[in-house]
Amino acid sequence: MKLMEKAPAKINLALDVLYKRPDGYHEVEMIMTTVDLADRLELKEIEGDRIQILSHNRFVPDDHRNLAYQAAFILKERFNIKKGVSILIEKNIPVAAGLAGGSSDAAAALRGLNRLWNLGLSLDELAEIGAEIGSDVSFCVYGGTALAKGRGEIITHLPTPPKCWVILAKPTIGVSTADIYKRLRLTDAEHPSVQQMIEAIKEDSYEKVCSGLGNILENVTLELYPEVANLKDQMKTFGADAVLMSGSGPTVFGLVEHESRMQRVYNGLRGFCDQVYAVRLLGDQNPS
Known part of the structure; x- marks a missing residue:
């Protein structure tokens, strides 16, 4: 079985930092919205109990440093999945650009694997898991437009901004x-x-x-x-x-x-x- 999942980039319309928290993270308030520039992930089951990350972009790591890998690892551990998965990442979002490319790939992996492995998780549940991977992953699970608070994991959905x-x-x-x-x-x-x-x-x-x-x-x-x-x-x-x-x-x-x-x-x-x-x-x- 093979599944495709889209991973759109985001921009920050407003980004504020309130203070540094005791846990070392910063308390933020930001408004993010998705744009029509997206990576594409192809997910398919493979032999063996392993996670394989593939990409033609040399800046995309293929091991535990990759956030999509981390997404697959967490789901495998949490739900005792003993199947192998290959995740091919077609990279269109520039790397290390402030556009949440890696976070969006992780979010797309969570959504795709939820379907591939029939886990039946809601977007809210996936966003909660996403918060363990990175600050922008929760928002990217939902996409759209939202106010993000805390480390970025407390999401309040907003209407779509004016088209432009x-x-x-x-x-x-x-x-x-x-x-x-x-x-x-x-x-x-x-x-x-x-x-x-x-x-x-x-x-x-x-x-x-x-x-x-x-x-x-x-x-x-x-x-x-x-x-x-x-x-x-x-x-x-x-x-x-x-x-x-x-x-x-x-x-x-x-x-x-x-x-x-x-x-x-x-x-x-x-x-x-x-x-x-x-x-x-x-x-x-x-x-x-």
Whole structure:
């Protein structure tokens, strides 16, 4: 038996960090939404009691470091599954980009294996398991648009934001999320209004979504990596309605309402950045 599962990327419309918790994690409040750029996972049963990860992308680990591997491992242990599984990951989301590619792969593996092994788990139950793997995995199990609190595992679903184009551009650098959080000084940081973004989405106001974009981690990354700041400036110059860095970076995204403008921004960025994508805002939840 063979199953296919889609793993969409996410962007942060608002990302705030409240404080560092006793367990070492940071307490966050963020609004995430999915975009139409996705990895694809092919899951099939194989001989032997083992987990096999396959990918043509050399940056994708094929062992316990891979979050999809961890998802399969947890399910096998928890439900005493003695079957082997092969997970082929067709990687379309840039690696280490602030777009939750690895987390979305883990979430897709959880959903796919739930079907492959007939476990009968709900999305809520899968999201709870996902929280053990990584901070963004719970959100990625559901997809759509949501407010995430705690470490990112406390999910409140939100309506779909106003439809628009999203231009994603990733410079040729990797950014360590742990390093960015380590350098964050909460007392000096500018906190975005997460509540303002929630209201903008509920009002279905594209203009308010654009004016409400905010990411507390952005200035930390921009200081360390001038190329990210440059990319942000270029995207504004080419005509994006609003521009923000996603997650801890280094990917920058721009919102554009009209297709003609989207083409202009996309073509302009292609001139000096290899990884540029023009996609739609999805914002819809995965089917349960």
